Amino acid sequence: MSKLSDHLFLVTILVYAVAMVAFAADLAFRRQVVPIFRSGDVIRRTPQATRVDERELVGAGVSTGPGGRSSSLPVDPPRSSAASAGSSGAGGPGEGDDAGGHFTWLARAAVGLTALGWLIHLATIVTRGIAARRVPWGNMFEFSTVAAFICVTAFLVLLAKQRARWLGTFVLLPVVLYLGLAGTVLYKSAGPLVPALNSYWLKIHVLAAITASGLFFVSGIVALLYLAKSYRPDGPMLSRLPAAEKLDRITYGIVALSFPIWTFAVIAGAIWAEAAWGRYWGWDPKETWSFITWVIYAGYLHARSTAGWRGRRAAWFAVAAFAALIVNYYVVNIWIVGLHSYAGVG
Amino acid sequence: MSVETPSSSVPSGVPIDDPVDREWESGLEPAAVRRDREAAEAKAAGTPAPRRPKGTRSRAVATLAAAWRQLTSMRTALLLLLLLAVAAVPGSIFPQRPVNPLRVDQYLQQHPSIGPFLDRLHAFNVFTAPWFSAIYVLLMVSLVGCVVPRLRMHIRTLLAPPPKAPAHPARLPVGTSWTTDLPPDQAVAEARAVLRKARFRAVLGDPANGTTVAAEKGLLRETGNLLFHFSLIAVLVGIAIGSLFGYSGSVLVPEGRTFTNTLVAYDAFTPGARVDQARLQPFSFTLDDFSARYRASGEPADFVAALHYRTGFDGPEHTGVLKVNKPLTFGQTKVYLTGHGYAPHFVLRDRTGRVVFDDYVPCTPRGGTEPVRSSCTVKIPDAGLAPKGQLKVPQQLAFRASLIADPVGGTPELKGPQLQLSSFVGDLHLDEGTPQNVYSLDPSGLDPIRTTGAGGSNQLIQTVNVGPGPDGTVSALPDGLTLSVDGIRDWSVFAVKHDPGKSLVLIAAVLLLIGLVLTLTIRRRRIWVRAVAVPGSSGGAGGAEGAGTVGAAPSRTLLEVGGVARVGDISAEFDELAARLRHRLPESPAPSTAERETRVEAL
Numbered sequence: 001m002s003k004l005s006d007h008l009f010l011v012t013i014l015v016y017a018v019a020m021v022a023f024a025a026d027l028a029f030r031r032q033v034v035p036i037f038r039s040g041d042v043i044r045r046t047p048q049a050t051r052v053d054e055r056e057l058v059g060a061g062v063s064t065g066p067g068g069r070s071s072s073l074p075v076d077p078p079r080s081s082a083a084s085a086g087s088s089g090a091g092g093p094g095e096g097d098d099a100g101g102h103f104t105w106l107a108r109a110a111v112g113l114t115a116l117g118w119l120i121h122l123a124t125i126v127t128r129g130i131a132a133r134r135v136p137w138g139n140m141f142e143f144s145t146v147a148a149f150i151c152v153t154a155f156l157v158l159l160a161k162q163r164a165r166w167l168g169t170f171v172l173l174p175v176v177l178y179l180g181l182a183g184t185v186l187y188k189s190a191g192p193l194v195p196a197l198n199s200y201w202l203k204i205h206v207l208a209a210i211t212a213s214g215l216f217f218v219s220g221i222v223a224l225l226y227l228a229k230s231y232r233p234d235g236p237m238l239s240r241l242p243a244a245e246k247l248d249r250i251t252y253g254i255v256a257l258s259f260p261i262w263t264f265a266v267i268a269g270a271i272w273a274e275a276a277w278g279r280y281w282g283w284d285p286k287e288t289w290s291f292i293t294w295v296i297y298a299g300y301l302h303a304r305s306t307a308g309w310r311g312r313r314a315a316w317f318a319v320a321a322f323a324a325l326i327v328n329y330y331v332v333n334i335w336i337v338g339l340h341s342y343a344g345v346g
Numbered sequence: 347m348s349v350e351t352p353s354s355s356v357p358s359g360v361p362i363d364d365p366v367d368r369e370w371e372s373g374l375e376p377a378a379v380r381r382d383r384e385a386a387e388a389k390a391a392g393t394p395a396p397r398r399p400k401g402t403r404s405r406a407v408a409t410l411a412a413a414w415r416q417l418t419s420m421r422t423a424l425l426l427l428l429l430l431a432v433a434a435v436p437g438s439i440f441p442q443r444p445v446n447p448l449r450v451d452q453y454l455q456q457h458p459s460i461g462p463f464l465d466r467l468h469a470f471n472v473f474t475a476p477w478f479s480a481i482y483v484l485l486m487v488s489l490v491g492c493v494v495p496r497l498r499m500h501i502r503t504l505l506a507p508p509p510k511a512p513a514h515p516a517r518l519p520v521g522t523s524w525t526t527d528l529p530p531d532q533a534v535a536e537a538r539a540v541l542r543k544a545r546f547r548a549v550l551g552d553p554a555n556g557t558t559v560a561a562e563k564g565l566l567r568e569t570g571n572l573l574f575h576f577s578l579i580a581v582l583v584g585i586a587i588g589s590l591f592g593y594s595g596s597v598l599v600p601e602g603r604t605f606t607n608t609l610v611a612y613d614a615f616t617p618g619a620r621v622d623q624a625r626l627q628p629f630s631f632t633l634d635d636f637s638a639r640y641r642a643s644g645e646p647a648d649f650v651a652a653l654h655y656r657t658g659f660d661g662p663e664h665t666g667v668l669k670v671n672k673p674l675t676f677g678q679t680k681v682y683l684t685g686h687g688y689a690p691h692f693v694l695r696d697r698t699g700r701v702v703f704d705d706y707v708p709c710t711p712r713g714g715t716e717p718v719r720s721s722c723t724v725k726i727p728d729a730g731l732a733p734k735g736q737l738k739v740p741q742q743l744a745f746r747a748s749l750i751a752d753p754v755g756g757t758p759e760l761k762g763p764q765l766q767l768s769s770f771v772g773d774l775h776l777d778e779g780t781p782q783n784v785y786s787l788d789p790s791g792l793d794p795i796r797t798t799g800a801g802g803s804n805q806l807i808q809t810v811n812v813g814p815g816p817d818g819t820v821s822a823l824p825d826g827l828t829l830s831v832d833g834i835r836d837w838s839v840f841a842v843k844h845d846p847g848k849s850l851v852l853i854a855a856v857l858l859l860i861g862l863v864l865t866l867t868i869r870r871r872r873i874w875v876r877a878v879a880v881p882g883s884s885g886g887a888g889g890a891e892g893a894g895t896v897g898a899a900p901s902r903t904l905l906e907v908g909g910v911a912r913v914g915d916i917s918a919e920f921d922e923l924a925a926r927l928r929h930r931l932p933e934s935p936a937p938s939t940a941e942r943e944t945r946v947e948a949l
Contacts, residue, residue, distance in 0.1 A: 256866040257866075263862055277682070
């Protein structure tokens, strides 16, 4: 079973890698921007257009068009037409494509491969759990595998809800690298755990930490894309991304979901630490960096709602928090001695 | 601190002169957030920030007020948050005294030049350093200064009815309108019923403002936000209580011994600043049996300590089991299992077979936490040997041994344990008043003895196979003394922790999480319905401006429904509500084109 899991792991990486290339090609060869609007206009849309566009995004195209005032349409216009009229003019690249239904065979293949990879990924985790006869998140290798799984899951959800095909390459590339790193440097064969790690709360704590990390990972990528887009909206590839505000909203949406999970992970960890070591908080390096990550994400949430800090500055917070998360994960686990030295590496 | 000023996406659709938008801005925005926004807007517009009108306050008060405003502003809070994150970093880079004092000493030895300098900067106790404390105290003050006024305002909001309807709700970011046949009064009553059913706080508006319904939902967002921030303060209070009134200690207990919770019984004890050390919580326990199981790889599989214990001085006796993740609780005090090792039974007999010394001596694990090899030190000051020479140098015995738990397999489990024993005679310097570590031996004044035993005769390092047989006995000690190691017991280290702030921290942490989820998932939104009587087909232009102003009996009612949310998009929810309203207040048959145009003009 352990062997099977390892094989599935390799297949997962391969499928993701191919899907990543397909997404990249899809992004590169995507039909060019609707001629009326240059891509640079995307972020300077009129409020009305933005609003219509938003509605398109959440899939609630049938609602009152805002045109009631701006364009002397009847009070009660045939609403869907108003909405679609707005979006066909204002829809940025990427969004407009999807709305128009230009789902190329390349895009289909990319999405299909990702879904396939996701299923194999799931099988990898399940077989690993069966082989080790415990929850499959006991060491750093398994942690990475599950965190990458959460990443891809989050991406698939965004794909379904936000039509975020443009995100494919940017999520799958780090996921493939991350899994590759996990499979080579961090690999440890399936086995039982030391007694200190064998606890109910710990399983919950680690699962919550993995889930939050996976989600933060995606939000970090989107935040970086936001920054790139906001500095150079016309840059190569960047012009094919959705509007900066949309990227900002997605970043916020993911952080708003994962921040409570992270908070819960920290609390669960404290409860477990209290049971195992007799203190709920001891400024162990891992705890310190969890705290740092938490504080910066709290800063992000506050910055995003503070005048003068919204936008780029807030996004830098999200990126800094993401960096703290990475430090917490790699640097602390591998190079700093602490009570969390469970990684089984080095 | 985390109140959203209107996000760029939603209110941007409303022109700034919209009265609702204004009201929304001023009524919902905490002072601190507003100041930040105004300052930012002023900066953007190139004008100085608006100042409060100067009253009769003195300059000093004004300065203080300005400083307070600055401190409680969101920008300051953000900077402090960043600073806190950065300040915590050295705490993970340098070894910390409260976590591992040994590594701090090591670091100081290895870095003699920069070490003391770092020490002066509190690099080895970052989390109690004045500069670290300063940041979080400022942050807490800023937090309190921000949330207390917000709490007041939130209570006011909760008590007040939802704000009155704007002139034209249909012009809001989400809005719609239609005509119905019901008269305005009835229409709004129905609309209110629909909104109430959707769990909106819906009230009929002041008749002076026309026939309206004002509805609001999602006040729990701010409630959650405040809950989060107050819980954060409570967590800190709990931590403070714990560090003032809590204590922790550790004690090594061999099997068969009893520990009583008094200061003298501890090997190490760290009290909080306000702990009455004479009155520790009374309890005692005896370690009956300790067992450790290991895997073939030498990794520990399970530790179990069986004990019987007593709460209070003379409470009833209970038996219990302690495991690594399962502490034993005495009220607010908990006892944890933190380490274990072996204590061989050393018995020294004189030539007549009389027992001179008899004790289980704990050996400390070497190189790691598992007792694969442990060091034993036995000091016998009174072995009955006569002092030597003119100076009457005491002739005391000492043994140093390396205990190997499993000589064949090399595991930490006891499988034919063996001692490599060195024996010494001489002065132990015990009477000189300088404190000694029981686990180490001062070699000055001690002479090694060559002994006879299982490893042969005349050996400086003798092999002792632990057990009652002859292999467990060492002879050829002075005066015909013999030392036998006939048995071995486990010992265990118990950590005793008392933290009276812990339950508060836990409760506060749970509330904090609840508040966080509420504030991040709930959206605050408002919906208004305005019903305006419109004249029948004969009505003229402008007739819809005010309800009931037209002489002809109104035959229809124009319903305007609209809503706003501070953050996010409520169009889906609004559409559903509008559909329900339409269902309850059905639309009249389509009016003539002329009529429609009239209405559009009126709007």
